[in-house]
Amino acid sequence: MSKVHEDDMLAAELALGLLEGDALTEAQRRTVTDPEFTKRMHGWEAHLANMADLPPVNAPASVKRALMTDLFPDAVKPPLWQRIGIWQALTGGALAAALLFALMVFPMQQPQSTGPLYTAEIASEIGDFRVVAVVDKTREEVILTRTIGAAPEGRILQVWAHGPNEPAQSVGLWPEGETVRLALPAEIAAVRGTLTLGVSEEPIGGSPTGSPTGRVFGTVDIPNVQNAI
Amino acid sequence: MAEDPTKSQTKEPLERIEALIARVTLDDRSALSELYDLTQAKLFAVSLRVLGERQAAEDAMHDTYVKIWKNADRYQVTGHSPMTWLITIARNTAIDRLRARRSHADVGAYSETLGSSAPTPEQSTLVASDAKRIVQCLDTLPSNRRAAITGAYLDGRSYAELADAAKVPLNTMRTWLRRGLSALRECMEQ
Numbered sequence: 001m002s003k004v005h006e007d008d009m010l011a012a013e014l015a016l017g018l019l020e021g022d023a024l025t026e027a028q029r030r031t032v033t034d035p036e037f038t039k040r041m042h043g044w045e046a047h048l049a050n051m052a053d054l055p056p057v058n059a060p061a062s063v064k065r066a067l068m069t070d071l072f073p074d075a076v077k078p079p080l081w082q083r084i085g086i087w088q089a090l091t092g093g094a095l096a097a098a099l100l101f102a103l104m105v106f107p108m109q110q111p112q113s114t115g116p117l118y119t120a121e122i123a124s125e126i127g128d129f130r131v132v133a134v135v136d137k138t139r140e141e142v143i144l145t146r147t148i149g150a151a152p153e154g155r156i157l158q159v160w161a162h163g164p165n166e167p168a169q170s171v172g173l174w175p176e177g178e179t180v181r182l183a184l185p186a187e188i189a190a191v192r193g194t195l196t197l198g199v200s201e202e203p204i205g206g207s208p209t210g211s212p213t214g215r216v217f218g219t220v221d222i223p224n225v226q227n228a229i
Numbered sequence: 230m231a232e233d234p235t236k237s238q239t240k241e242p243l244e245r246i247e248a249l250i251a252r253v254t255l256d257d258r259s260a261l262s263e264l265y266d267l268t269q270a271k272l273f274a275v276s277l278r279v280l281g282e283r284q285a286a287e288d289a290m291h292d293t294y295v296k297i298w299k300n301a302d303r304y305q306v307t308g309h310s311p312m313t314w315l316i317t318i319a320r321n322t323a324i325d326r327l328r329a330r331r332s333h334a335d336v337g338a339y340s341e342t343l344g345s346s347a348p349t350p351e352q353s354t355l356v357a358s359d360a361k362r363i364v365q366c367l368d369t370l371p372s373n374r375r376a377a378i379t380g381a382y383l384d385g386r387s388y389a390e391l392a393d394a395a396k397v398p399l400n401t402m403r404t405w406l407r408r409g410l411s412a413l414r415e416c417m418e419q
Contacts, residue, residue: 005411008410008414009407009410009411012410012414013407013410016378016381016382017321017324017381017382017385018381018387018388018406020387020388039308042307042308042309045307045309045313045317046309046310046313047362047363047413047417048317048363048382049309049312049313049316049317049320050361050362050363050364051363051364051367051379051382051383052274052275052278052279052316052319052320052382052383053271053312053316053361053364054271054274054275054278055274056270056271056273056274057270057273057274057277058269058270058273059269059270059272059273059286059287059290060287062287063269063273063287063290063291064262064265064266064269066291067265067290067291067294067295068262070291070295071258071261071295071298072258125262126258126259126262127258128259
C-alpha cells in the first residue's frame, strides 16, 4: 500500500476518532508538523461533516440564555422576580433602587392602591440594554426606566406587550428620556395570566407595520397577572 | 450602536456566518449571539443525533458554542467552509460527551432518537451541496462497511466497539472500515 494511501487512511481514522494510544499521539503530532497530512485530515473532516448535515432542530431558548450567562456574567439579567414575590424582589438592591427611582419620578397620585403592582426587567442577552418596568394595575399603566443602553441614533424605542398566545401590540412610543409612563391599551389591561413586555428600536414615529421591525432588545414574561379589585 | 454593514440581510447565509465568525475572533458578543441564532438548529440536530437524548444534547450545545467563542481564530487555519467547521466542532464535542458517558456506565440508554422540526429553507441550504457526495457514496458501500463508518462518525464507536457490535475480530473490522474509506475516496474522486 502506498505511503500516500496509508496517510490518507490514517487521516480519515483521525478525523473519525478511531485512533488510540500511540497511533493517536503520533497522528496528532503530525497535524502540527506535517501540512500535507493536516490537509488530508481537514479534507476528511469536510467530507464527513456532510454526514452530520441533518434537518435542523431548534434548541430550547434556555440553552442560549445559559451560554450567554456563562460567557458574559457581567451582562446577566437576574430573573429573580420570576420566582419570588415583588416584596422579596424589592430587597434586591439594583432593582429596588430603579423601581424607587421610577416611582419618585412619577409619584402616585392615589396613595391607596387597589390593584397589584408588578415589576420586571427587560435586558438584552449581551448586556447592552436594560430596562426596569413597573406595571401598575390600579392605574393600568406601565412605567419604564432605562438603566443601560438607548435607541441608536435616529431611532426611537417602542414598547410592546401581549397576553398568552397573542401577537405583540404596541403599548406606545418612547422617543426620549430615561423614563416613560404609558397607559396600557384595553386589550393589554385585560390580559390575565402571563403578560409579556418587550422593547424594540424603531424608526422615528414608531414601527410602520404594527409589529416590531427593528432589534428587539428583550422581552420579559410577568406571570399570574391579575386585575384591580 | 452604529450601523453594522455585516448585519445586512442581503448577504448569503454562508457569507454572513463567515463574517460573524470573523467578528467573534474580535470578542464581539453580539456577533456570537447572531451566529448562535443562525446556526443553533443545525448544530442541535448534530448533538441530538450523536447523544440521542435532549438534556445531554443541550449540555453539548453549551460546550460547542463556548469552544466556538474561544477558538474562532482557528477557523481560518482549517480552510473549512464555515458550516463544516461548526458541524465538526459540534460533532466532536458531542462524541466526547458520549464517550465520557459510556466510560462511566450504561451504554444502553442513548439509542433513543428524537423527532425533528421542519427545516427552514435558509437553514437547509447552509452546507455546500457539492460536498454532499459522501452521502451518495456511502450508499454504494456494502452495508457492514457503511455501518462501521457511520458508527464511528455519528456514534463515536471505537474499533473494539464496532467489532463487538458486528461480532467480528478487531482486525477484520479495521480491514472493513479501511476498505470502506478507500472505496469512499475513490467514489468521491469520480
